[in-house]
Every structure is written in structure tokens, then in C-alpha cells.
């Protein structure tokens with residue numbers, strides 16, 4: 808019985824070794840692999856539309872455009888867009904995090920918030936950087 812178990816273990820180890828060896832061989836011999844792309848990366852395969860540029864279907868990108876009335880469609884604290892200096896920001900998740908209080912942000916939802924933001928924070932690095940992180944696009948007429 809002991810011999811059978813030892814034999815089985817040896818067979819399994821040999822099988823794993825052989826599998827690993829052949830995996831390595833087939834990657835090295837891959838005719839379409841290119842240095843720098845790593846083994847097995849195909850060259851010239853068609854990009855997947857809408858994915859290759861890093862965009863996610865249905866998710867806003869920084870190049871989207873909005874009219875003021877489109878911004879106005881996001882005027883609640885559970886869906887809050889604002890326009891500041893010609894760019895559009897989705898501040899929904901910032902409402903509950905704002906050190907200056909939720910109300911200050913809620914008051915900007917669906918509106919042009921330029922005056923309020925610039926008056927309070929214009930040119931200050933922390934608020935400017937935070938704001939930039941929420942950009943979803945640009946304003947158009």
C-alpha cells in the first residue's frame with residue numbers, strides 16, 4: 808500500500824514537471840510574440856471598439872460636453888453636477904466628504920458654481936486639485 812502511494816506521488820510530480828516544461832516551450836516558440844510585448848501577445852490584433860482607448864461604455868469621460876440645461880438635470884444630492892469655469896464636475900461623492908460642509912456643495916448642484924468656488928477656494932492648491940479629480944467634461948452653449 809505504501810509503495811502505491813509513493814508511486815502515485817512520483818507520477819503526479821512528473822506530470823506537473825512535464826506540463827510546466829511544455830508550457831514554457833510553447834510560449835518561447837510562439838511565432839507572433841515580440842520582444843517587449845511578452846510571450847504570447849498577438850501583433851496586429853484589431854482593437855476592441857470603445858475599450859482600446861481606455862473608455863468604459865456608459866461612463867463619462869473628460870471629453871464629454873454638456874449644455875447648462877444638461878448640467879441642470881443633475882441637481883440633487885444623489886446626482887450632483889456643477890459647472891465651474893467652463894468645465895463640468897460630478898460632485899456627488901464629494902458632498903459628504905467636503906471639509907466645509909455638505910450644504911456648500913449641495914448649493915451648487917445643477918448650477919454654474921464658478922462664483923461660489925472661486926470666491927472660497929480660487930487658486931488654492933488643495934481645493935483646485937480636488938475639484939480637478941471630479942471633472943466629467945466641458946461646457947458648451
Ligand code: HEM
Pocket residue numbers: 898901905906907908911912915920923924927928933934937938
Ligand atoms: C465646488 C467644489 C469644492 C471643492 C472641490 C472644495 C474642496 C475643499 C477642500 C479640498 C477643502 C479642504 C481644504 C484644505 O484642507 O486645505 C475645503 C474646505 C472648505 N470649503 Fe470647500 N470646496 C468646494 C466648494 C466650496 C464652496 C462653494 C464653499 C462655500 C460656499 C466651500 C467652503 C469651504 C470651507 C468653509 C472649508 C473649510 C475651510 C478651508 O479649508 O478653507 N467650499 N473645500
